[in-house]
Amino acid sequence: MPEPIHPQHDEEPVARLLVVDDEPTVRELLPAALRYAGFAVEAAASGQEALDVAARRPPDLVLLDVMLPDMDGFEVIRRLRAHPRPVPGRGGDVPVLFLTAREGARDKVNGLRLGGDDYITKPFDLEELIARIHAVLRRTMGEPPTTLVLADLELVPEGHLLTRAGRAVRLSPTEFRLLHFLMANAGRTVSKGQILDHVWRYDFGGDPSIVDTYISYLRRKVDTGEPKLIHTVHGTGYVMRGPRR
Known part of the structure; x- marks a missing residue:
């Protein structure tokens, strides 16, 4: 019997993502697609739930909708930044990628000014989103590209x-x-x-x-x-x- 072959990405640590969105369809389908792409994913339906999840187990990256039922995404990121919980092995705040239907330039500037690492609007291309997630993780986790x-x-x-x-x-x-x-x-x-x-x-x-x-x-x-x-x-x-x- 030949010994099992393990691809390179199976040896790398799995990045943990937190998807925050009040739309049930997004909260179901997006985490499933991201898990299929190799990430570990949790989901939250509100800002407070997202803060609670992040407090229990800090994610490597947060995908954060701006329009939430209890507080907007900008308030969520304010609170995350006010009480930073660095992930072991990586200094600084947990990175945030805004994922929203709001396309206004003011919203984008506001999100980035508050500490967001990227901004992508709905509807989005899944491959582009995955590429952006990897790019943010590379910058924030200091992972050198493996070519x-x-x-x-x-x-x-x-x-x-x-x-x-x-x-x-x-x-x-x-x-x-x-x-x-x-x-x-x-x-x-x-x-x-x-x-x-x-x-x-x-x-x-x-x-x-x-x-x-x-x-x-x-x-x-x-x-x-x-x-x-x-x-x-x-x-x-x-x-x-x-x-x-």
């Missing part, structure tokens, strides 16, 4: 960035996780089972042929030119390797 390089393909996991021959390539979150796993194991053949375990996680109960489908998506986006980097090992799985010298 994976194979031939002319370059992947930066923390920023959800990918380039091929210097050209930006846009991937879905699942495509990105799959490519990251393949690049982290470059030169080693990985089976469909290993891919399912590490990309779709252990609770995946669907058709294993989804791996072939997503490999074809990656090939259309990443492997349109030369050299070809994604290779099929018939009867076994897939391997990424650069051009033979």
